[in-house]
Amino acid sequence: MEPKLSPPLAHEHLKDILSNEEFVDILTTFPKERGIISSYSYQYQGFWHNPVHLHGIINFQKHYEPRENDIFLATAPKSGTTWLRAILYALINRKTYPPNDPNHPLLSKNSHSLIPPFELLKPSEYDSVCNSSDPSTRIFGTHCAFGSLPESITDIAKSSNRKIIYLCRDIKDTFISNFHFANKANLRPSPISLEDAFDLYCKGISAGGPIWNHILGYWKESLEKPDKVLFMRYEEMKSEPHFQLRRLAHFLGKPFSQEEENLCLVDQIISLCSFDVMSKLEVNKTGKGKQLISTGALFRKGVVGDWKNILTADMASRLDQITEEKFRGSGLSL
Numbered sequence: 001m002e003p004k005l006s007p008p009l010a011h012e013h014l015k016d017i018l019s020n021e022e023f024v025d026i027l028t029t030f031p032k033e034r035g036i037i038s039s040y041s042y043q044y045q046g047f048w049h050n051p052v053h054l055h056g057i058i059n060f061q062k063h064y065e066p067r068e069n070d071i072f073l074a075t076a077p078k079s080g081t082t083w084l085r086a087i088l089y090a091l092i093n094r095k096t097y098p099p100n101d102p103n104h105p106l107l108s109k110n111s112h113s114l115i116p117p118f119e120l121l122k123p124s125e126y127d128s129v130c131n132s133s134d135p136s137t138r139i140f141g142t143h144c145a146f147g148s149l150p151e152s153i154t155d156i157a158k159s160s161n162r163k164i165i166y167l168c169r170d171i172k173d174t175f176i177s178n179f180h181f182a183n184k185a186n187l188r189p190s191p192i193s194l195e196d197a198f199d200l201y202c203k204g205i206s207a208g209g210p211i212w213n214h215i216l217g218y219w220k221e222s223l224e225k226p227d228k229v230l231f232m233r234y235e236e237m238k239s240e241p242h243f244q245l246r247r248l249a250h251f252l253g254k255p256f257s258q259e260e261e262n263l264c265l266v267d268q269i270i271s272l273c274s275f276d277v278m279s280k281l282e283v284n285k286t287g288k289g290k291q292l293i294s295t296g297a298l299f300r301k302g303v304v305g306d307w308k309n310i311l312t313a314d315m316a317s318r319l320d321q322i323t324e325e326k327f328r329g330s331g332l333s334l
């Protein structure tokens with residue numbers, strides 16, 4: 001039986017996926033709930049996904065062939081993915097494209113097309129990802145939970161020099177960003193109310209959710225394997241961008257040289273990737289992403305603490321309470 005999906009989501013990519021009978025048969029075996037960003041979510045390996053992402057994850061688990069130095073930038077949706085993808089791209093490619101280059105790729109391409117999420121790639125496209133001057137390195141984005149990544153990435157004995165960077169964000173701000181995006185991205189047949197979205201989010205039914213489990217999965221790995229998994233926070237990127245960028249460069253084994261420091265490369269990357277610069281670029285105002293989502297939907301306010309303008313005191317304290325319970329004993333607080 002074909003799963004019921006909203007008409008706006010029935011773009012070419014999804015049509016292709018749903019013409020794959022084998023996948024549709026699998027899909028109908030997964031628990032299904034209403035979604036926040038898309039009409040429906042399906043639960044796979046403990047996490048909720050829209051059908052397009054789920055199809056991409058299952059494909060990646062089956063068909064990913066690792067390269068020595070592949071890098072994965074993992075986030076729960078709306079944690080600052082667009083920003084960190086831009087920073088990572090500028091950092092890794094700083095020799096080929098100095099950040100003050102007037103023809104820098106980030107000035108004409110959205111960071112999601114430079115660092116694609118593997119969920120939206122066909123297996124035949126993995127090999128052609130070419131976003132680093134070093135052919136042994138591809139950079140993939142993902143919203144996938146740690147436990148759903150292929151073993152060739154997660155198993156330290158098999159993972160070679162492959163590295164994972166994880167970015168998280170205050171849960172209340174992440175929720176608010178999800179809520180606004182849901183009503184902007186046009187993947188739903190009708191808008192979702194704040195109350196409905198909040199209820200689903202608290203139950204863990206959000207893209208890549210439960211968000212707490214998503215964050216904890218990477219947090220624990222970052223404690224056990226600090227050379228493999230770098231855990232970053234949106235708020236720290238905001239408050240101490242220079243320190244965090246140097247930390248990222250160091251983790252990747254590509255620290256800034258004295259000469260690069262003298263040339264103020266750190267400053268230049270931060271400035272190039274800032275909300276102010278990125279959100280005003282034509283490509284980020286009028287472009288379309290792979291799911292035909294307007295790139296403009298990826299740039300809203302880009303501030304810390306916007307939840308205060310939208311959540312009631314009761315909602316805020318409910319989310320805080322869930323976060324406290326879920327993170328208890330983990331050493332993590334957000």
Ligand code: PAP
Binds near residue numbers: 180278301306
């Ligand atoms: P995604 O998961 O769909 O890729 P993601 O980029 O993680 O989305 O999240 C979008 C949020 O990052 C938006 O937050 P807001 O809704 O609270 O405003 C967006 O504004 C913010 N954002 C995008 N680019 C930047 C940037 N350069 N600096 C800071 N925040 C940014």
